[in-house]
Amino acid sequence: MRAQIFLCLTEMVREKFGKEKLGLILDASGLSDSKVYMRYFNGFDFSDEKFFDLVRNLCRILNITKEQAADTFGEYWVCVYASREYPQYYQNLKSAEDLLIKLDSIHQDVTANSPSNIEAALPPRFDVKSTGKNAFRVHYKSKRGMIDFYIGLVKGVGVYFNTPVEVRKLSEEEVDIRLGTPDAEQGRR
Numbered sequence: 299m300r301a302q303i304f305l306c307l308t309e310m311v312r313e314k315f316g317k318e319k320l321g322l323i324l325d326a327s328g329l330s331d332s333k334v335y336m337r338y339f340n341g342f343d344f345s346d347e348k349f350f351d352l353v354r355n356l357c358r359i360l361n362i363t364k365e366q367a368a369d370t371f372g373e374y375w376v377c378v379y380a381s382r383e384y385p386q387y388y389q390n391l392k393s394a395e396d397l398l399i400k401l402d403s404i405h406q407d408v409t410a411n412s413p414s415n416i417e418a419a420l421p422p423r424f425d426v427k428s429t430g431k432n433a434f435r436v437h438y439k440s441k442r443g444m445i446d447f448y449i450g451l452v453k454g455v456g457v458y459f460n461t462p463v464e465v466r467k468l469s470e471e472e473v474d475i476r477l478g479t480p481d482a483e484q485g486r487r
């Protein structure tokens with residue numbers, strides 16, 4: 299998995315829960331050695347197993363569930379990290395619906411040109427079908443089985459566009475999403 303996911307997770311923990319907690323989580327995950335840590339800042343790939351181990355330790359040390367971790371990560375990724383690191387994908391976005399529909403091509407694009415020190419990335423795929431006005435059924439496909447993160451990220455899209463979002467998990471590969479009307483005042487845009 300691309301190291302950006304790891305870098306975002308550690309930044310999120312530092313910002314929301316503090317440096318000390320981040321230190322404990324990295325220690326527990328065998329990542330505290332600065333040499334190991336710096337590899338990822340230099341663009342090396344991050345193994346999926348390491349990521350799941352990190353999330354397990356994070357949940358235990360912060361005393362939160364995997365779903366809560368995924369929601370906090372999702373909002374931070376969409377509203378802070380990706381909007382800062384990948385502004386090109388935010389240009390010309392019209393709405394939460396627009397971003398949800400473009401996600402499949404965004405993930406294809408962002409993982410298309412792997413630097414030589416990174417194994418070929420395996421981006422998640424998203425098949426979005428309309429099931430009514432502002433309603434969608436999404437088929438999420440990834441060998442990593444991270445649908446809880448997908449759900450947290452969808453909620454983050456709602457926060458970014460200030461649009462109420464309801465997400466219902468149907469299985470480990472399918473969700474129903476209903477979008478409300480954007481509220482006038484708040485939101486991050």
Ligand code: HEM
Pocket residue numbers: 299300302303376380384387401404405408409419420421422440441442443444445447448451452455
């Ligand atoms: C718009 C900015 C976004 C960018 C640039 C972006 C980019 C990325 C990248 C680089 C990865 C790692 C992929 C790999 O290493 O194979 C990833 C993973 C992932 N992304 Fe995004 N992403 C964005 C937004 C979103 C949103 C809004 C969602 C869901 C609503 C989402 C869902 C996921 C999921 C679930 C994964 C975990 C990997 C997996 O399931 O296999 N992403 N994303």
